Amino acid sequence: MKAFWGLMVYLKNYKSLVVFNAISNVLMVFFSVISISAFIPFLNILLGEQKLVQEKPEGINSLEELTQLFYFHLSNIIIEHGESRALAVMCFALVGIYFFRNLFRYLSLFFMAPIRNGIVRDVRKQLFEKSMDLPLAFFSEKRRGDIISRISVDVQEIQWSILNVLEVIVREPLMIIGSLLMMIYLSSNLTLFVLLLIVVTALVLGGVARTLKKQSSGVQEKLANIIAQVEESIGGLKVIKSFNAANYQKEKFASANEGYKKQLTRLFWRKDLSNPLSEFLGISIVSVLIFYGFKEVKNTDLTVPAFLAFLYAFYSVINPAKSFSTAYYNIQKGMAAVDRVNEILHAEVSVKNSTNPIAKKEFQKAIEYKNVRFAYDEQEVLKNINLKVNKGQVVALVGPSGGGKSTLVDLLPRFYDIHNGELLIDDINIKEIKLEDLRSLMGIVTQEPILFNDTIYNNIVFGLENVKPEQVYEAAKIANAHDFILETTDAYETNIGDRGTKLSGGQRQRLTIARAILRNPPILILDEATSALDTESERLVQDAIKRVMENRTAIIIAHRLSTIQHADEIIVIKDGKIIEQGSHAELILDGGEYQKLVKIQGF
Secondary structure (H helix, E strand, O other), X not given: OHHHXXXXXXXXXXXXXXXXXXXXHHHHHHHHHXXXXXXXXXXXXXXXXXXXXXXXXXXXOOHHHHHHHHHHHHXXXXXXXXXXXXXXXXXXXXXXXXXXXXXXXXHHHHHHHHHHHHHHHHHHHHHHHHHHHOOHHHHHOOOHHXXXXXXXXHHHHHHHHOHHHHHHHHHHHHHHHHHHHHHHHHOHHHHHHHHHHHHHHHHXXXXXXXXXXXXXXXXXXXXXHHHHHHHHXXXXXXXXXXXXXXXXXXXXXHHHHHHHXXXXXXXXXHHOOHHHHHHHHHHXXXXXXXXXXXXXXXXXXXXXXXXXXXXXXXXXXXXXXXXXXXXXXXXXXXXXXXXXXXXXXXOOOOOXXXXXXXXXXXXXXXXXXXXXXXXXXXXXXEEEEEEEEEOOOEEEEEOOOOOOHHXXXXXXXXXXXXXXXXXXXXXXXXXXXXXXXXXXXXXXXXXXXXXXXXXXXXXXXXXXXXXXXXXXXXXXXXXXXXXXXHHXXXXXXXXXXXXXXXXXXXXXXXXXXXXXXXXXXXXXXXXXXXXXXXXXXXXXXXXXXXXXXXXXXXXXXXOOHHHHOOOOEEEEEEOOEEEEEEOHHHHHHHOOHHHHHHHHHOO
């Protein structure tokens, strides 16, 4: 339950609404309790048992004196106008009491709605913001569909299962306390007897609820698995169709879907047991209470109207208790979603600014790796890397796949943090540089063009403010993108679809280059930017890259060695180590690994 109370922290953002809700609930309970006592004179008049009170109490210092004052005025009405007028007054009073009872009940819900929905908004907002701050290493361990499930389905489950009970945990305890006080006033003996029965009932219901959280956790995980399968299948639809694997994916999905259905059904069976069971136990208590109360009426001064009012007061306890029981079931069901959301909210942000980060707006001298080591979990990927890239140099990283080239450049913008050694820019450890400033020094073009379902214009200016259209057009021209953009339906306002699927691979890549150019970064990182393109697209992209690299420091990862012959320095990386280093001509003469790679590619 600790996680549940953790959600209540969000209430501080809605203090005024919480106060209004609490006041409305108190007034609703007040009129509910009054309605219980109002039935006694109403029934007395109907049964002809109303005793006349002709002496007005001297004060109203106690509940007894207040009751006597009420009966004094009621007696005057009976004496002066008859029982019919008194009954009409009581009917009017009951209508008025129930009007205000339900008015304040509605107001309590009215003030609760923005609280409940606001907390859902706050949790989802915080969850998304935390997802944006977490290091890439966190997402390499989680399926994207699972993360989507937590932000959408799990947050919604929190609203349905937990936040819907906020009004219950405020209103129902007040209602139970008020009704119990009225019951004690009417008959302390009957109240004690009822409390003993309620304790037994609570123990029975509590035993049923305890397994809900565990079952609900399994349900949430299975649903997350379904969403992940859908996300992966739609994203890989081309591969699925080309390998005739549609039936395989259908069967895999059907199996996961059936497992989810079975576990969800078991969960509902147990959850839906709460209302019938609590209602059965409630009527059992009422039956025992009527039997026991009959003796009280016969042997004490408890009147029949008072006993009927006691039963009504007890009923006013049973309903809130049932709501409380249902709320407990729902909370247990929803706690699994809370735990899954908290796994992200409480995840450590390992890549973050230092206590007093250094502001850095310019790149002046060099990038330097000093004895850098890095590992994913227990697998060491980079081993004692020493490398210096001077300002204005074009450095190419080559070597077999899996050697550590991409990891080496991913350390520079701090997508990951190194485990040992130092990574310096202008002799400053990058961990000491303000993270936003560090990344603003770099423009990154990846092998897979990453674009968004938006217009061409918005994809180029992505993340920037106060950009003039002329600057966007110029960046597109340098990236060899301007001409094909003008040929699209709405030019720069053309929507490119999900991940840019309305464009060819070469067009998408040129847009990512234009996006990098617009930022005018002093350091350019190209991670196999042309490896997935056809010859014509590669030529256009290579021309764009040559323009971009003018007067910039560039680090290029390349598999096609023909594209990096003119690099100032070529670094050959194998098994996480730098095994060769030099210009194209020098490495060819050395006759080592680089020469073998060149011969394999035949240029």
